Amino acid sequence: MDAINFLIHGFALAIQPSNLIFAAIGVFIGTAVGVLPGIGPALTVALLLPVTFKLDPGGSLIMFAGIYYGGMYGGSTTAILLNTPGESAAVVTALEGNKMARAGRGGPALATAAIGSFVATLIATVGLAFVAPFLVKVAVKFAPWDYFGLMLIAFVTVSATFGSSPLRGLTSLAFGLWLGLMGLDQLTGQARLTFGVPQLLDGVEVTTLAVGLFAIGEALYVAGRHLFKPEKPIPVKGSIWMTKEDWSRSWKPWLRGTAVGFPIGALPAGGAEIPTFLSYTMERKLSRKPEEFGSGAIEGVAGPEAANNASAAGTLVPLLTLGLPTSATAAVMLAGFQQYNIQPGPLLFAQHADLVWGLVASLFIANVMLLVLNLPLVGLWVRLLAIPLPWLYGGILVFAAMGTIAANPSVVELLLLVGFGIVGFLMRRYDYPVAPAVVGLILGPLADNALRRSLQMSLGDPMVFLKHPSSAIMIAIATIALILPFLFKGLAKFRQDED
Amino acid sequence: MFEKIMKAPNRPALVIALALFAMAAVTYWDASRMAARATYGMNASAASYFVCLFFAVLGLGHVVSAFQAASIEVEDIDMKAIGWVGLALAGLIGSIWLGAGFILGSTLLFAFTARAFGRRAFLVDLVIGALMGLVIFLLFNKLLSLALPQGPLERVLF
Numbered sequence: 001m002d003a004i005n006f007l008i009h010g011f012a013l014a015i016q017p018s019n020l021i022f023a024a025i026g027v028f029i030g031t032a033v034g035v036l037p038g039i040g041p042a043l044t045v046a047l048l049l050p051v052t053f054k055l056d057p058g059g060s061l062i063m064f065a066g067i068y069y070g071g072m073y074g075g076s077t078t079a080i081l082l083n084t085p086g087e088s089a090a091v092v093t094a095l096e097g098n099k100m101a102r103a104g105r106g107g108p109a110l111a112t113a114a115i116g117s118f119v120a121t122l123i124a125t126v127g128l129a130f131v132a133p134f135l136v137k138v139a140v141k142f143a144p145w146d147y148f149g150l151m152l153i154a155f156v157t158v159s160a161t162f163g164s165s166p167l168r169g170l171t172s173l174a175f176g177l178w179l180g181l182m183g184l185d186q187l188t189g190q191a192r193l194t195f196g197v198p199q200l201l202d203g204v205e206v207t208t209l210a211v212g213l214f215a216i217g218e219a220l221y222v223a224g225r226h227l228f229k230p231e232k233p234i235p236v237k238g239s240i241w242m243t244k245e246d247w248s249r250s251w252k253p254w255l256r257g258t259a260v261g262f263p264i265g266a267l268p269a270g271g272a273e274i275p276t277f278l279s280y281t282m283e284r285k286l287s288r289k290p291e292e293f294g295s296g297a298i299e300g301v302a303g304p305e306a307a308n309n310a311s312a313a314g315t316l317v318p319l320l321t322l323g324l325p326t327s328a329t330a331a332v333m334l335a336g337f338q339q340y341n342i343q344p345g346p347l348l349f350a351q352h353a354d355l356v357w358g359l360v361a362s363l364f365i366a367n368v369m370l371l372v373l374n375l376p377l378v379g380l381w382v383r384l385l386a387i388p389l390p391w392l393y394g395g396i397l398v399f400a401a402m403g404t405i406a407a408n409p410s411v412v413e414l415l416l417l418v419g420f421g422i423v424g425f426l427m428r429r430y431d432y433p434v435a436p437a438v439v440g441l442i443l444g445p446l447a448d449n450a451l452r453r454s455l456q457m458s459l460g461d462p463m464v465f466l467k468h469p470s471s472a473i474m475i476a477i478a479t480i481a482l483i484l485p486f487l488f489k490g491l492a493k494f495r496q497d498e499d
Numbered sequence: 500m501f502e503k504i505m506k507a508p509n510r511p512a513l514v515i516a517l518a519l520f521a522m523a524a525v526t527y528w529d530a531s532r533m534a535a536r537a538t539y540g541m542n543a544s545a546a547s548y549f550v551c552l553f554f555a556v557l558g559l560g561h562v563v564s565a566f567q568a569a570s571i572e573v574e575d576i577d578m579k580a581i582g583w584v585g586l587a588l589a590g591l592i593g594s595i596w597l598g599a600g601f602i603l604g605s606t607l608l609f610a611f612t613a614r615a616f617g618r619r620a621f622l623v624d625l626v627i628g629a630l631m632g633l634v635i636f637l638l639f640n641k642l643l644s645l646a647l648p649q650g651p652l653e654r655v656l657f
Contacts, residue, residue, distance in 0.1 A: 051639075051643060054643060167557065167560045167561070167564060170553075170557060171515070171519070171557050171561075174519075174550065174553045174554055174557055177550050177553070178522060178526065178550050178554070181526070181546060181547055181550060185543040187543065188542075188543045190533055190534070190543045190544075192529065192530075192533070192543060192544075192546075192547055193525075193526065193529050193547070195529075216588070219584055219612065219615075220581055220584050222616075223577070223580040223581060223583070223584050223612075223615045223616055224576040224577050224578070224580050224581045225574060225576060225577070226577060226580070388618070389616055390612070390613035390614075390615075390616035390617060390618040390624075391613060391618075391624075391627070393612055393613075393615075393616050394608070394609040394610070394612040394613040394616070394624070394627075394628065395609070395631065397584075397587065397588075397608055397609070397612050398605045398608055398609050398628070398631055398632065398635070399635075401591050401604065401605060401608055402601075402605070402635050402639070402647070405595065405601065405647055405648060406639060406647060409595075409646065409647070409648050411592060411595055411596045414591065414592045414595060415592065418588050418592065421588070425581075429576070430511055430515070444546075448546045451546075452545075
């Protein structure tokens with residue numbers, strides 16, 4: 001097996017002290033932002049992009065992946081102890097987890113979440129290591145028309161199929177696509193939608209959009225709705241260890257959650273929320289004690305937590321092998337690759353084999369670190385919640401400003417940032433998902449290029465997309481996925497948020 | 500029955516529809532000014548026309564949804580708190596615009612934001628914001644050799 005050799009080589013790179021330090025910083029920051037309200041992994045990676053611009057690409061990417069994984073772990077802590085999920089993927093965890101904490105079983109709830117996350121991440125990362133090379137073999141044969149079909153699927157699934165309202169999801173996507181048009185066109189060098197402003201010729205920075213929508217938009221929303229009434233975390237009483245019964249009720253949900261989470265994360269279907277909902281529903285049906293659901297069933301914590309971590313690892317599969325982000329965090333990580341002129345995709349595995357396998361191996365190490373950080377040290381993270389929210393949001397905005405100014409010190413950039421902040425606020429207020437806009441900005445220009453390159457190769461014949469069975473099938477899937485939610489409105493009951 | 504629905508259309512949806520139509524118009528206007536350069540296939544303006552069409556369709560969708568029964572529940576918003584955040588952002592942009600430097604900008608940003616979230620100890624927050632700005636400035640300009648905007652304060656200190 002090639003993958004095993006590559007992985008061994010990857011571990012040799014990952015245990016270098018500098019990479020270990022990057023992984024440790026990543027999981028530490030990731031857990032912190034997972035625990036803290038108002039700041040998630042997508043925003044954090046976006047803020048760190050300009051800071052890491054001059055650092056070693058391998059190390060920075062290891063750190064970003066650590067933040068992504070850490071955010072998924074940390075989100076469960078607040079969900080259980082505060083009933084306010086730090087991440088949208090932890091919303092389901094709060095259902096049963098908080099009930100368990102109220103019943104004095106906070107310790108086992110945290111433990112099953114942490115160990116379940118560990119098991120799921122471990123299995124899903126193994127899955128990533130073995131699925132990725134296989135996908136790469138398929139993906140090297142992809143022509144521009146195949147990429148175009150693939151991006152259509154990503155657009156539709158991220159915005160329409162699983163959103164609360166396809167109309168709102170598509171509107172958010174359209175906004176992102178529109179921003180993607182701005183600047184010089186990559187093929188002809190023509191300026192689009194720059195309105196004579198020279199600073200717009202380079203296009204809209206992903207960092208600026210993500211920070212504006214997430215940080216400023218969130219701050220405006222939380223301030224305006226007075227959502228900052230402090231809530232006291234429920235103190236963890238008694239043993240944090242799980243009893244024998246807890247173990248026997250947890251291990252199957254962990255595995256089932258992984259089995260649901262990894263494929264859904266790996267498909268361009270986007271988001272960690274869907275698998276958590278599926279896992280929760282499944283555990284309630286399969287539980288030996290379904291009557292406990294709603295009043296603190298441990299399966300309801302174990303399954304969804306495993307699912308959201310497995311899907312985080314799954315998201316890395318299309319990101320690394322196809323260059324296709326299916327969540328906001330993955331979209332921002334793609335921007336992270338691009339700032340080092342590294343384009344994720346099948347060629348990444350050929351041209352930057354060291355970097356990819358070092359990254360995958362570090363994910364295993366980060367996972368072990370996270371188990372240690374989250375199980376014995378959980379009390380430390382809870383104390384983070386004692387930071388007064390006025391200071392927390394003040395700090396978030398200062399860091400947001402810092403990230404944007406460092407990337408591009410111009411007033412135009414700051415005005416854009418504030419503009420996106422206002423848009424983000426309005427989107428939150430009127431219940432429009434934010435993630436499709438970020439994905440649209442990143443994938444829009446890529447889809448535009450793929451479309452036009454296909455048409456150049458076919459000498460302008462649009463049938464090129466339907467002549468090749470691969471792209472024809474993908475375009476058909478995208479079309480079906482677009483139309484289906486309008487036909488069956490009940491299908492769209494899964495809400496997708498940015499993660 | 501029909502009149503009753505007509506009387507209370509969902510205003511936010513209509514406003515968003517108008518905004519979408521406006522963006523479609525701007526995109527169309529911009530694309531129509533671009534010269535054709537491609538020999539085969541599509542011009543750079545094709546994507547603009549596509550997005551324009553997309554906006555128009557979504558705008559129609561919003562108009563339709565505005566007249567449907569289910570409207571979005573919107574909660575009251577405290578405009579005063581929003582105003583404080585606005586002031587915070589204006590403080591930042593102002594000090595960068597006028598060349599007053601990053602530290603002053605982040606000081607104002609931090610203190611006004613904290614005010615928006617209900618803090619009353621404005622002087623304390625000013626000090627914290629200034630310290631935070633100073634630390635970030637040192638970290639960036641000395642350690643990471645990235646240039647944050649300098650003002651008189653930064654030039655006097657370093």
